[in-house]
Amino acid sequence: MEAKQPLQSESKEHYSAIVDQPKYQAIRVGNKTLFSRAVGQFFTPPTIATHLVNALVNLLPLKPISVVDPFAGDGRLIVALLQGLSNIGWEKLLRISLWERDSQVLKLARRNVRLFASSCGIPIILRTRVCDTFRVASTFAEEFDLVVTNPPWEILKPDRRELKHLTGSDRDLYLSKLKSEDEFISHQYPLSQPSRKFSGWGTNLSRVGTEAAMLLVRKEGICAVVSPLSLFADQVSENLRRTIVSNYELTDLAYFPAEGRFFKKVDQPSVTFVAKKRPPQRLCPVISVYNSSGELADARRVRLTRKMVKSTGYCLPLQLGAGGFEILSAFSNLPRLAELESNPDSLWAGRELDETDRHAFLTTRGRHPFLKGQMIQRFTIAEQPKLFIRANGPRIPPSASHSRLVWRDVARPNQARRMHATMIPASWVTGNSLNVAFFRDDDTTKLKALLAIMNSIAFEVQVRALLATAHVSLGAVRRVHIPELTNRNIVLSLSTWVDKCLSGDLRAGVHFEVAVAKAYGLAKPRFRELLTFFPLLPEPHTRHLLDSHLWNAKH
Ligand SMILES: C[S@@+](CC[C@H](N)C(=O)[O-])C[C@H]1O[C@@H](n2cnc3c(N)ncnc32)[C@H](O)[C@@H]1O
Structure with a gap:
């Protein structure tokens, strides 16, 4: 031949x-x-x-x-x-x-x-x-x-x-x-x-x-x-993924975490796939997950629907194993964050200034404090800005005239939490190590409810399923399902918990999680499953999150 x-x-x-x-x-x-x-x-x-x-x-x-x-x-x-x-x-x-x-x-x-x-x-x-x-x-x-x-x-x-x-x-x-x-x-x-x-x-x-x-x-x-x-x-790579999923019968997919150091010089997670070249009747691959000691931790067959795979841009959350696919399908009937952006008086999301050469445009006095990713944590400004945009510096982006929600653009996969979001006032300006979002009608109650959602376990598990690197890309975040924000009681309740979180009330950090889980329509057993994807959360915290009186309480 x-x-x-x-x-x-x-x-x-x-x-x-x-x-x-x-x-x-x-x-x-x-x-x-x-x-x-x-x-x-x-x-x-x-x-x-x-x-x-x-x-x-x-x-x-x-x-x-x-x-x-x-x-x-x-x-x-x-x-x-x-x-x-x-x-x-x-x-x-x-x-x-x-x-x-x-x-x-x-x-x-x-x-x-x-x-x-x-x-x-x-x-x-x-x-x-x-x-x-x-x-x-x-x-x-x-x-x-x-x-x-x-x-x-x-x-x-x-x-x-x-x-x-x-x-x-x-x-x-x-x-x-x-x-x-x-x-x-x-x-x-x-x-x-x-x-x-x-x-x-x-x-x-x-x-x-x-x-x-x-x-x-x-x-x-x-x-x-x-x-x-x-x-x-x-x-x-959506095109290539679509071709694989549509023209090949995927029979086996396996995930190998970066921490396993399987490859000597490569610091990124890897996968294998096996596929038969014929139009697929069904989408039922075996999903295997290896742990960082190089052992097979889980291997199960999953049944995927084309609708579900298409809705994630053909992304497959292999790092979460077969359980991850089941979890994701539990959210699939809810709207996506991107849908909040689709009408003109609604959400705006994006980034502001390229911070690569920030020293050229920062100074010690000014009207616009400058903030970058490392300066925030969940519900907190960990480091108050000390530098300002020079008067003759770059144009102040229009988004800076709104009070807004910000989240870090980079968070390594091996951190206990990857979503770090908080609020900042109007006039502050952010570098591109932060993403920002605000409602065009400046509805801060709704914005705080969204902050609760974005910092939650239920949101983050979906983000993790959609990310392959340390970059928490806006594209992935837009694909995450969120609860309907049309019920004003839910919005008010979440925003009240956020006020408490922002003021440093530690108890609120547990209460808001359960309130968000309920807004997502999750019952306690499903939430317990979600927690298994957060092995680095301290045990007392996860125990509190499953406290029955929180789940029985009306939020
Ligand atoms: C990732 S390594 C894999 C090698 C081996 N199959 C394995 O699994 O260990 C890729 C190999 O492709 C070779 N390679 C790179 N570009 C190539 C090309 N355009 N045509 C043929 N071989 C190429 C490299 O020299 C390298 O040996």
């Missing part, structure tokens, strides 16, 4: 070939060189590889099959596959193709795969190819029964810290090659293009590699991929 294809000649002019030249090799940011960034060589750790192959071996037809790892590295996914097949007593022929840009590493892959196949007695025909898979894949569309891979984890974009080491023509050459690579990829792999690019950059090679893998697999074949969790959670 493969032999009929002429070997695609690799242009020495490709940007990864350019940055492999000695003069570029010394440029290093953190532990990465320009070359290692170009090829994204992060090899799959054993726990992830084993999970992936175990999830697919029983789906294979009992006949000779063709398999490719189009980003083969040292061949470890194919070695894991041979191990998994040997465990189930596989004896059929495997036609294996290994594609890889780095010839040295491919030599290793060839040796590893040959040795392992002969030690477990599985007959193989092995073909290896030094190539750029992004250029070769279309020639092999729908040729393989099985594609198993972990594409490079890199974003195509120049890094300012790298660029400062490059001068004149070297810099121009690097930038122009990077740009033409981006143009080639966006033309050839449109599904995996991000829905938004910043300054023209943002192509994620892991998404592109996933699209290439899906292209290579034949109808009724199996595609098995390792990816950053963000594939199923970010705000820019």
Whole structure:
């Protein structure tokens, strides 16, 4: 099959070939060189590889099959596959193709795969190819029964810290090659293009590699991929997710937390998915969750509805496991925060000043105090502003004439709480490490009720389900379901609790949670389930939250 294809000649002019030249090799940011960034060589750790192959071996037809790892590295996914097949007593022929840009590493892959196949007695025909898979894949569309891979984890974009080491023509050459690579990829792999690019950059090679893998697999074949969790959670990959969910039968999804340090040099959560290429009748994958010690903590089949998945922009809350899907469906009939923005006298949400070069526009006196993310906590201004916007500084945004709700734009996933929201008065101005929101009619009672909701467990569990990184993006927050704010009694009650929270009344911090849970229509058993997603909350606090007299009281 493969032999009929002429070997695609690799242009020495490709940007990864350019940055492999000695003069570029010394440029290093953190532990990465320009070359290692170009090829994204992060090899799959054993726990992830084993999970992936175990999830697919029983789906294979009992006949000779063709398999490719189009980003083969040292061949470890194919070695894991041979191990998994040997465990189930596989004896059929495997036609294996290994594609890889780095010839040295491919030599290793060839040796590893040959040795392992002969030690477990599985007959193989092995073909290896030094190539750029992004250029070769279309020639092999729908040729393989099985594609198993972990594409490079890199974003195509120049890094300012790298660029400062490059001068004149070297810099121009690097930038122009990077740009033409981006143009080639966006033309050839449109599904995996991000829905938004910043300054023209943002192509994620892991998404592109996933699209290439899906292209290579034949109808009724199996595609098995390792990816950053963000594939199923970010705000820019909806197209690719929709294609996967609509055209493939997802059979297995697994989540590996960043704290597990599964990959040596990667500090982000990862996932695997296994999918059969055929229009799905049902959406019933097994969802597995590994804990930070690398153990399987939960594995259950879930039944998803297309409506639910579509309503989250095809985001799948894998980090919450099967229970997370059940929880989310409990909220699905309520309105979303975004709906508050849809009529003209309603909510405005956004960000104010870019704070990157804030020292240029801040001074010690002025009319507009300046606030950034680290200065707030839940219901508190933890650090009063001491700096002000210069009189000749940036234009004061119109939103600053309203008293408003603010929340931090960044909060790491391993914190006990990720939503940190409070109120600020009109005239203060915020940097873009804060998001702000206000009702155009300046209804502060309603705004405080919204603050109660946003700082609640019920809101945050949904935010967690929609986020893959430390960035608490406005796009994700807009998708969160909230209780109807039309019942004035509920709004008044929540706003009264917020007044108490803002004045530092600790008891109110428990009461408002139960009041919000009731506004969401949650009963105590469901709320108890929500608390299981907050393992870092101190035990006395969770005990108080479940206190019967709070649940029996009228709020
Ligand atoms: C994330 S590693 C995965 C390697 C291996 N499959 C594993 O699971 O450990 C991605 C591999 O793809 C290779 N690679 C990067 N860009 C490539 C391209 N355009 N064509 C072929 N291989 C590429 C890298 O050299 C690297 O070995």
